[in-house]
Amino acid sequence: MSRIRWIRRIIVLFAAAASVASAQTPTLPLSLEEATRRALERNTTLAVERENVEQAGFAVVGARGAYDVVWDADLGWHRRTDPVNSAFSGAPAGELAPELESASATTSFSQLLPTGGTVALFGGADRSTTDNVFTILSPAYSTDVGVSVRQPLLRNLAIDPAREAIRVAAADRSASEARLTRVVSDTIRQVDAAYWSLVAARRDVASIESAVALAEKQLSETKSRVEAGTLGETEVAQPTAERERRKGDLALTRQRVAEAENTLKLLVLGDPRDPSWSAEIVPADDPAATASRPDIGKALETAFARRPEIAEAKARWARFEAQVDARRSDLKPRLDLVGAYERRGLAGRRSPDAEAFAGQPIVVPPALEGTWGRSYGTIADNEFPNASVGVSFSFPIGNRTARANLAVAKSALSQATLAVSGEEQQVQAEVRNAVFALESARQRIEAARAARVAAETQLYAEQERFAVGISTNFLVLTRQNDLTNARVTETSALTDYRKAATELARATGVLLEERGISTAGR
Structure with missing residues (x-):
């Protein structure tokens, strides 16, 4: 047992020397979690x-903007004197044509409906004066309010450009989110691989440093025996050569550490x-894990439901499906139901020009005498x-453009279907390979652990035999x-x-779920 303690002291000395050398280099303790975060x-x-996902989200918001209420308003003033080719032009005496002056305001609120139709609320007001002798009210106050509706019955009923744009934008957003998840997953995998490669390389350095220490010890013992005359001088060559070979291996392994670090x-x-x-x-993490x-x-089953590559392929498929639905709708005739309801109002004061032409007072119904209030009152009444x-009907004879567009969209959808199938096949292979690799690594851990314990026992036994002169340098070094x-x-x-x-x-x-990482937000 004293021999084993001596070996351990040598290993400790080598480790101490290595730590002194490394003390001159700043260190960066790093856990796997911290490496992943960075x-x-x-x-x-x-x-x-992440920017692509944000842009795709804005695109969805923009597409939904098609359902925003649109407010239109117009204000205007004009004066007209239209020549009239008639004996009853209504122009005052000595004039060629009557003059009309008016100021008007109109407004409307319109909105696209989820059914593909449109609805609009509108209203207007107009004040006009004229010297036309046949006009009984001047100034006259005209008002109106109403509602109009247009609803597609064939084309654009199931899907219209607005709903197509929303479905396409939503599919693009889903695809962007899936791509982000895929890139995050790939990045984590790369970090893990680099991290555990570094851990393995550093452990290999420690193992080979221990081997160098053992070679130094074997060389020292051999020299002692040569000096004592129990071994020939040629026996020094073998442990010397082995020590130098291991030093070469150590240099190569340290190079691997540097490369893994970088x-x-x-x-x-x-x-x-x-x-x-x-x-x-x-590295702060130990590779030991419960197999x-x-x-x-x-x-x-989990992979088919969770893999971002499949989700991305299905999102592209959904995009093309929306386009096929829209192009199929374009094949139908345009048949729209249109309707409107409007209430108009009128009020004003008796026209002096009309009374002068008539030579007597003009009788105006009391319901029409007044200004704006009375005009809106007639609307209320x-x-x-x-x-x-x-109904409104329209249909291009032949409709070749719509047919061609539908054929193109169907072809793109077929390609997307094949892409989904291809991704599922790829996932099938990757999952099976990963399962087999994990099981293989588990079995290798058990075998390697048993082999290492056996090798330690064999080395101890061989060293004991060498100590009593019944073994050789070759066997001990082996x-x-x-x-x-x-x-x-x-x-x-x-590490594998x-x-x-x-x-x-x-x-x-x-x-991502296992690591507690979310791709939501920024």
């Missing part, structure tokens, strides 16, 4: 996708001038109602290499399991 904050592709920094550091580029990342066996049937109802390889293999299995678990979560579409 990557999501600094990823420019994610920033672009890969992770590329994901989590957004500024190329960030001082952290010169820091040594020290589990996934249910492939449940995994596939329903003195002058107007009502109309009818057992040391076996232990190093077993440790590296165990580390690889542990973590990577496989992340990949399975991504493949089934639950990675």
Whole structure:
């Protein structure tokens, strides 16, 4: 047992030396959660996708604006003197034509209906004066209020341009949200892979440093035996060569650590001038995890319901479906039901020109004598109602444009259907591969752990035999290499399991949920 304690002291000394060397380099302790957070904050592709989602949301709001109430208003004044080719022009004596002066105001509120129709409320007021001798009221106050409705019965009944635009915009927004989710998932996967690769590389460095320490010890013992005359001088060559070989492996593994660090920094550091580029990342998370066996049937069911790639493909399909519905509606004749109801009002004062022409006072009904108030009073009394109802029909003979547009839309929808099927096939393969990879990593962990324990036992036994002179440098060094390889293999299995678990979560579409990450908001 004293021999094992001596080996441990050597390993501690190597670790202490490494820590002294690393003390000169600033360190950056980093957990997987923190690495993921930094990557999501600094990823420019994610920033672009977030803007796309926001733009798509505004597009939906804009499309719904088709149902906003539209207010129209007009004010005007005009004076007219129209030549009249008649003996009864109504012009005063000595004039060629009567003169009309008026000031008017009209307003209306109109809105598109969810059924494709339109409704409008309108009203107007007009004050006019004239010297036409046949006009009994001057000034005259004319008013009107009413409502009009137009409702499609064939084309634009089930879907119209406004509803098509809303469905297309909603589908585009869903596709943008799915793309954002996909990019976030891919980013998390990349961070996980880089993080656990760094963990594995650093652990491999520790394993090979331990192997170098063991080689140094074996070389020291061999030299002692050569000096004691129990071994020949040529016996020093083998542990010396093995020590140098392991030092070469250590240099290569440290290079892997640097490369793995830079890969992770590329994901989590957004500024190329960030001082952290010169820091040594020290992962805070341990790769050890509770291994589990996934249910492939449940995994596939979850993936088909949650994968953003499928959601994006279905959103594109919904977009083309809306266009097919709209183009199919365009094939129908335009048959609209139109109706209106209006109440008109009139009031005024007796025209002096008309009385002068008649040579006697003009009798004006009392209900019409007055100004604006009396004019609106006749509206309230329903003195002058107007009502109309009818249908409007239009149909292009042949309708080739609509037929061609429908054919194009159907073709695009067929392509979208194939795209959905293709994504589902891809997801099927990815989920199965992820399940198999996770199960393989689980089995490798068990095997590697058992192999490492066995290698430790074999090395201890071989060292004991060497101590009593019944073993050789070759066998001891071989057992040391076996232990190093077993440790590296165990580390690889542990980190591969973590990577496989992340990949399975991504493949089934639950990675964001597992990490508590939401793509909603900014």
